[in-house]
Amino acid sequence: MNFTVMEGMRTIERQKKLLAKGASKTMRSRHITxxxxxxGAYVDRRVDWSWPLYHQIAAAMKGAAKELEIPIPWGGNWRKFPDGPHFQLQWKHYPE
Incomplete structure (x- = not known):
């Protein structure tokens, strides 16, 4: 599965815009820090947002994280606001 980084660090201004349009649910985003x-899943020279692709990316990311012994939560596992493209470092190991 080919994939690309769509977004990393965000400004507070960008986070506010995403929150206002419903693309985020918090101002405590790990992107800000x-x-x-x-x-983004890269298929046929474009980003494809189909959920099954993000399960494949998550498996690859979790495999790499396990090998490096760096736990990473995947946004696709969130119950209230599933976010398939999102991966972050744990708060307890990487505080603000």
Whole structure:
């Protein structure tokens, strides 16, 4: 599965815009501190947002994280606001 980084660190201004349009649910985003990335599945020379692709990316990311012994939560596992492209470093290991 090919993928690309869509977004990493965000400014507070960008986060406010995403919150206002419903693309985020918090101002405590790990993107603001540089501890999160959003990945995009790259299929046929374009980004594809189909959920099954993000399960494949998550498996690859979790495999790499396990090998490096760096736990990473995947936004696709969130119950209230599933976010398939989102991966972040844990708060307890990487505080603000």
């Amino acid at each position: 540089g501890h999160a990335i959003d990945l």
